[in-house]
Amino acid sequence: MAELSHAPSPGVTGAETRLADWRAHALDFEREVGQVVLGQERVIRLLTIAVFARGHVLLEGDVGVGKTTLLRAMARAIGGAYARVEGTIDLMPTDLVYDARIGDDGRPRIDPGPLLRRGGDLSIFFFNEINRARPQVHALLLRLMAEHSISAFGTEHDFPHLQVFADRNRVEREETFELPAAARDRFFMEVEVKAPEDRDARRALVFEPRFHDTDTLLRAVREGVVDHRALGALARDIQAAIHASPAIRDYTLGLWDAVRAPAQAGIRLPDVRMDRLVQGGASPRGLSFLIRAARVRAWLEGRDMIVPEDLRAVFPEVMAHRIFFDPVYELRRDTIARALCQAAFDTVPAP
């Protein structure tokens, strides 16, 4: 993968060529993941955007729809190490960092835990059922996400290539610790993973034997399609290369206003009092994430400019979980948030 490594070279043309090469590999990456995870093209596109924007993702969805397979396939295609932790109510922060056990010689031993075991090469860390873990664990994870480093064994450990994927169980509420709004705001995207709707895909998943053995299936994914060590610099290059015109800036602000004050924007939703629906949120950090995601999407589409379609393609996943509703409407959050995002795009004129 030496030819895919990010090596800065002078000149605009050189940078453009490099971005074009990288784009081809990004599309390869999508194809490799897509051949083992069927019927999830939109989810794969969103996660690809997150990978090239270096953003952490919170996944939501039913059990057994292929979240883990998807993440393992991505880890294999990206290269680098993959670690996974199951969230439980008695999990403590130290359990992520240290592995305390009795050694072969009968003496207690403290070894590196799941986070440290693979060293700084860790590229994907999957935290399953994050809302089953305690807030102390959330705090450690949020620090890891924000700073890409933790303290252990008296030293700082850096994870420069780390991307965190967390899964939230939304079916059960007993013995769970709901993520606070501030924690959810740190995630780049919240992506819902549903069972595929395409009949052919569903038929294949159920009847084709290759989908029954995950390990064998994942071996079909080509390793190291992209170089995880180059992703950070590439992400910076993408953000610098894709420009946002004054018109798209005005359009983005129009969307922001529409979701913050939908009543003033003339948005009406059935059975919702628009003047009290939105209590807050849609933070500037969220908007900056939106533009980051839109730039990566534009790059994947082969453009050097953001267009409204880029914003529309990532808006619900990047913005919906940052909008805080009146408690009356929280139980219908999914439906209302989706309708509000759609209504914002139906209302704000482009250009």
Add this chain to the structure above:
Amino acid sequence: MRCSIFSCIASRLGRSIAAGARRGLPRLAGAGIALLALTAGPVQADSVTLLPARAFGYFLGDLVRVEADIRLDPGFALVPAALPQPHKVNGYLDLIRVDLSPGPLTADGSSYRLTMVYQNFYGALEPRAMEIPAVPLRATNGEAPRDLLVPAFVFTAAPFRELVPSRGGNPMALRPDILPRPYPLRPEIEAITVAALVGTLALLALALLQGWRPFTRSQRPFATALRALAPLAAAPTDVPAYRAGLITLHRAFDAAAGHRLLADDVAAWCRHDPRYSDLSSEIAGFFTTSRRAFFGAEPAAAMEALPTADLLALARRLAHAERRDPRPRPPAAALAAEGAP
């Protein structure tokens, strides 16, 4: 008809005594007894006088008003409980009202005006005298009661018609119905007219507001846009005007699609609305140009790709296309299948 019960009794007593004398009693003795009888109590000046009233010409159902002036001795008053109450007097007469009002006070006693209203129910076939019976009253001074009598009153009941018709024809034949009087309806008609007018105006306003056919404000957004773009022909190289023209056409696309139409939606929209399917490549070209102008920030380059004249021509073709039937045309194969036996 002036009378008093006591004076009558006295006179009758006097006459019987006088008759006795003629049967041989000494005249003096008779006169003395008569004098004794007359002077035995206080002299009564009570009187009941009927007021003159019409005594003829009463038909079935007519009211007969009997009024009497009653004058009592000083210290006496009528007993209210002894006054007659409205009641059925007999088979053809009802007493329907009794009024007692004070008469003028005099130095020698008190007086009353008693009014009794009767209703005659006697359907006479020929004129006939009917009697209203005398009505007893009672007065008292707190010690001794006195009885008075309102005299009977006789009136003549009259028939409605001849007993035997003297001329031809049925005198009891029903007369023609009275024609109904016209009811004045003008205020109601005015109110209904105003209400109908207000209702129609409200319905019209609602139709305009809801965009019901044929009251939709603009069924032809591209025709409206074409009119708005007309000044552009005079300034084909004016970049700000060109940008404004692109935005005008974008708004027309939004109105035609019913939502904000983005470049990625064009193909699906053209499939959905077959009026524009012929123009899909030109519409896609417009959106590509618009992207360059607005999001690529290259309005001059966009103007080269789609000059003003071409923009106006596209608007003209869109305005022409929107006049077509919006219903999807069935494919030729389907038409052939319908025609097959």
